[in-house]
Amino acid sequence: AQTVTQSQPEMSVQEAETVTLSCTYDTSENNYYLFWYKQPPSRQMILVIRQEAYKQQNATENRFSVNFQKAAKSFSLKISDSQLGDTAMYFCAFMKHGSSGAGSYQLTFGKGTKLSVIP
Amino acid sequence: DAGITQSPRHKVTETGTPVTLRCHQTENHRYMYWYRQDPGHGLRLIHYSYGVKDTDKGEVSDGYSVSRSKTEDFLLTLESATSSQTSVYFCAISRGANVLTFGAGSRLTVL
Numbered sequence: 001a002q003t004v005t006q007s008q009p010e011m012s013v014q015e016a017e018t019v020t021l022s023c024t025y026d027t028s029e030n031n032y033y034l035f036w037y038k039q040p041p042s043r044q045m046i047l048v049i050r051q052e053a054y055k056q057q058n059a060t061e062n063r064f065s066v067n068f069q070k071a072a073k074s075f076s077l078k079i080s081d082s083q084l085g086d087t088a089m090y091f092c093a094f095m096k097h098g099s100s101g102a103g104s105y106q107l108t109f110g111k112g113t114k115l116s117v118i119p
Numbered sequence: 120d121a122g123i124t125q126s127p128r129h130k131v132t133e134t135g136t137p138v139t140l141r142c143h144q145t146e147n148h149r150y151m152y153w154y155r156q157d158p159g160h161g162l163r164l165i166h167y168s169y170g171v172k173d174t175d176k177g178e179v180s181d182g183y184s185v186s187r188s189k190t191e192d193f194l195l196t197l198e199s200a201t202s203s204q205t206s207v208y209f210c211a212i213s214r215g216a217n218v219l220t221f222g223a224g225s226r227l228t229v230l
Contacts, residue, residue, distance in 0.1 A: 004161075033217050035218075043207065043223065043224045044221070044223055044224075045162075045209060045211075045221035045224075047218060047220075050217075050218060091161055091162065095217055095219075097217070105150050105152075105213040105217060105219060106152070106164055106167065106177070107152075107162070107164070107211075107219055108164075109161035109162040109163070110161055111159060111160060111161040112161050
């Protein structure tokens with residue numbers, strides 16, 4: 001079974017600054033996917049960024065980037081130029097890679113990090 | 120997300136009553152999921168479906184059952200609700216590319 005650990009229950013950052021959220025995971029799989037989801041006060045789960053484990057290049061999406069360290073099983077999220085709209089819960093999640101079939105595409109989530117952006 | 124509708128969005132019920140939550144999709148996707156979200160636990164998988172009448176248990180399936188008689192609908196049933204089932208319930212679909220898309224959530228309170 002996979003586990004995902006987010007060691008920072010809460011964090012805060014000044015507007016326009018940079019912040020990094022930590023995530024570690026445990027798995028015996030070699031091929032998998034990692035995700036960061038954002039949950040603002042509206043409660044909607046929004047995909048922020050996705051990383052494929054077989055790709056060494058770190059994923060980026062505008063102000064969001066990851067530092068993926070496969071050997072260390074670490075997957076941190078960096079938010080640059082933080083904005084007030086970034087205030088949210090952030091969840092790290094793991095998905096096994098596999099062909100379609102029963103159980104495919106299941107996500108295992110960490111407990112989340114509550115990020116507050118301070119004006 | 121416009122492709123996934125959860126109903127009801129809010130429900131208050133009493134211990135021992137049956138409750139059914141509905142997830143409806145308009146996109147004909149094969150895989151559908153039910154998660155629950157609780158403070159300090161993140162999201163945990165309850166049940167999932169990989170086709171009509173094909174379902175399986177997730178991490179926290181005790182006290183829940185599911186049914187999928189049509190591709191577009193995935194129902195989550197609490198046969199006899201308990202206070203420990205007070206939670207926010209999320210439905211999700213897999214649109215391919217190994218990405219799950221979530222519904223808006225249903226908040227259930229069991230008194």
